[in-house]
Each structure stands twice: as C-alpha cells, then as structure tokens.
Amino acid sequence: MAEELFIAADADKKDKYTLLIPQLNALIEGEEDLTANLANISAALKETFGWLWVGFYWVKNEELVLAPFQGPIACTRIKWGRGVCGTAWKDAKSIFVPDVEKFPGHIACSSSSVSEIVVPIFDKQGKVVGVLDVDSERYDVLDSTDVEYLEIISEIITGKLEK
Ligand code: SME
Numbered sequence: 001m002a003e004e005l006f007i008a009a010d011a012d013k014k015d016k017y018t019l020l021i022p023q024l025n026a027l028i029e030g031e032e033d034l035t036a037n038l039a040n041i042s043a044a045l046k047e048t049f050g051w052l053w054v055g056f057y058w059v060k061n062e063e064l065v066l067a068p069f070q071g072p073i074a075c076t077r078i079k080w081g082r083g084v085c086g087t088a089w090k091d092a093k094s095i096f097v098p099d100v101e102k103f104p105g106h107i108a109c110s111s112s113s114v115s116e117i118v119v120p121i122f123d124k125q126g127k128v129v130g131v132l133d134v135d136s137e138r139y140d141v142l143d144s145t146d147v148e149y150l151e152i153i154s155e156i157i158t159g160k161l162e163k
Helices: 013-028 034-049 083-091 144-160
Strands: 053-060 063-070 077-079 095-097 115-122 128-136
Touching: 013 034, 013 144, 034 053, 034 063, 034 144, 063 083, 063 128, 077 083, 083 095, 083 115, 083 128, 095 144, 115 144, 128 144
Parallel strands: none
Antiparallel strands: 053 063, 053 128, 063 077, 095 115, 115 128
C-alpha cells in the first residue's frame, strides 16, 4: 500500500476514524512484525489527530515497558496497578481521564498532558498484553468517541497477534 494517509482535514472526528481504520488495516495487512505495526499505527494516529502523545506500552516481565510511540519522550516502565496505564492493565478496561489532576496516582510523563485515554490490548485468550495511551494538552479534545474507536483499533491489533 502507498505510505500516505488520506484523511480530510476538515472531517469531523467520527469521519476521521471511519477514513483512518480501513487505511490502518491496509497498512498492517501483510506485515507480521508487531513493532513495525505498532509504530505505524501510532504515527497514523498522531498524523490524523495531532495529539500530544500517542503510543503503546507492552507487558514484559510483569511490567509495562515503553513501546512504539509518537510525541515527547516518556517514562519507560510502569508497574501493574500504577498510573492510568497500570490501572487499565489491572482492570482490563479502558479509562478516560478528562482531567489528569483528578486521577489519583496519574504518572505525569509530560507536564503538558492534561487529559488522557488508555485502552487495554488483549491477546486472543483475553489477557491484557499491552495498552494504547493517548495524551492531550487540551481538556476539550478527548471524549467517549475516541474511546469507542481506540477500542476498535485495539481489536485490530489483537487480530494481528499470534495467540
Ligand atoms: N500518564 C500515564 C503514563 C504514560 S504517559 O502519559 C506517556 C499514566 O498515568 O499511566
């Protein structure tokens, strides 16, 4: 596939996701390397939505370890149950944090991030193997529509996992 995204800049959020998702599928179709696919998914999300930070943490030896992302440098390791990411892993549920100041234990990788969504990624047996994390420097950008579509993207990633 061509290494170029086609997303109308003036499309609304739902339309952007509707345009993006088939292109993500095309982008990762035929590529089995997980790192390559996570890298392109984070780049495509950053290019489409311009968030401050978007990327992945992957479960390794009982910790979340920083994986492909786009944005400022970030903390490399997060323990189970810690921060928004570790809590999404522990609870195996998406978490939308409209104001990070109101989430006790939020890990501030960047002081510019004020709002965050973390979506777990499950393997084919339903075990959490990683998380997709999105951070915004604005309070009015992330909402439940993002959660809905980021969960669809998480399912697409599950489909690419070996087991
Ligand atoms: N804020 C996250 C840490 C990861 S960074 O935002 C990239 C958390 O509380 O888990």
